Amino acid sequence: MQGAQVVAGLAALAHEHRLAVFRMLVVAGPDGIPAGVLAARLGVPPSSLTFHVQQLLHAGLVTQRRVGRQVFHAADFTAMNRLLAYLGENCCGGGQSCVPVCEPGATSQGLDGERVA
Amino acid sequence: MQGAQVVAGLAALAHEHRLAVFRMLVVAGPDGIPAGVLAARLGVPPSSLTFHVQQLLHAGLVTQRRVGRQVFHAADFTAMNRLLAYLGENCCGGGQSCVPVCEPGATSQGLDGERVA
DNA sequence: ACGATAATACGACTATAATAAAAATTTCGT
DNA sequence: ACGAAATTTTTATTATAGTCGTATTATCGT
Numbered sequence: 001m002q003g004a005q006v007v008a009g010l011a012a013l014a015h016e017h018r019l020a021v022f023r024m025l026v027v028a029g030p031d032g033i034p035a036g037v038l039a040a041r042l043g044v045p046p047s048s049l050t051f052h053v054q055q056l057l058h059a060g061l062v063t064q065r066r067v068g069r070q071v072f073h074a075a076d077f078t079a080m081n082r083l084l085a086y087l088g089e090n091c092c093g094g095g096q097s098c099v100p101v102c103e104p105g106a107t108s109q110g111l112d113g114e115r116v117a
Numbered sequence: 118m119q120g121a122q123v124v125a126g127l128a129a130l131a132h133e134h135r136l137a138v139f140r141m142l143v144v145a146g147p148d149g150i151p152a153g154v155l156a157a158r159l160g161v162p163p164s165s166l167t168f169h170v171q172q173l174l175h176a177g178l179v180t181q182r183r184v185g186r187q188v189f190h191a192a193d194f195t196a197m198n199r200l201l202a203y204l205g206e207n208c209c210g211g212g213q214s215c216v217p218v219c220e221p222g223a224t225s226q227g228l229d230g231e232r233v234a
Numbered sequence: 235a236c237g238a239t240a241a242t243a244c245g246a247c248t249a250t251a252a253t254a255a256a257a258a259t260t261t262c263g264t
Numbered sequence: 265a266c267g268a269a270a271t272t273t274t275t276a277t278t279a280t281a282g283t284c285g286t287a288t289t290a291t292c293g294t
């Protein structure tokens with residue numbers, strides 16, 4: 001049952017600061033952003049930032065990588081796609097899913113609005 | 118769409134019972150499902166069901182309509198689309214959103230009494 | 235090695251969410 | 265009008281989330 005995983009993901013995003021963090025990371029792309037920068041942008045103390053980031057980590061929505069004494073955070077787009085797909089499942093009444101995947105970093109995206117028939 | 122509204126929507130969905138309710142309603146389509154049926158399917162007492170449904174209502178994700186002494190609940194697909202669009206915003210690195218809208222077959226035009234479960 | 239910087243771990247407090255029994259409300263059938 | 269059915273309101277209790285100061289760990293520059 002992946003429903004529990006989806007609930008965890010939604011709960012992780014269901015907070016002002018965490019949603020802001022996640023969107024920053026979505027915009028930032030695979031390179032990510034150091035924890036300190038995230039804390040500064042949000043205006044929260046470091047310990048609070050850690051608390052929130054850990055929820056996102058535990059939900060599998062973000063990844064960490066250490067660079068020197070900084071810890072860069074990046075969005076996990078695969079997890080995000082799973083989340084969106086789950087919510088959109090059956091949304092059009094048929095067996096078809098109307099939520100496409102999202103693939104950042106790769107410039108493979110056409111400008112057409114193609115979708116499954 | 119404001120971030121606070123999105124947070125409210127995510128928080129509303131970030132619960133086992135509420136997510137289950139919402140998905141049932143997504144599958145059920147515009148006709149919706151009576152509160153009692155939802156409570157029975159979840160195995161929760163009526164007062165608990167009301168509590169959860171109100172979060173979804175307040176978040177604008179579901180609508181209610183009274184039919185006799187039953188209250189039918191239906192998913193608000195417009196709100197759901199807004200939520201998905203917000204999460205997917207900038208997800209492909211460009212200004213383009215890769216999350217399409219969802220338009221279930223509308224059979225909700227009739228204002229007369231509907232069938233009972 | 236030492237001092238400074240980046241981040242996490244710990245601890246204490248406050249606020250809000252979740253649960254559900256019991257009472258009240260609305261509507262139906264007869 | 266009366267009693268049964270569907271749902272909400274009330275009320276109370278318990279559990280968990282959020283906040284942030286301080287302490288601790290890891291890394292860098294000199």
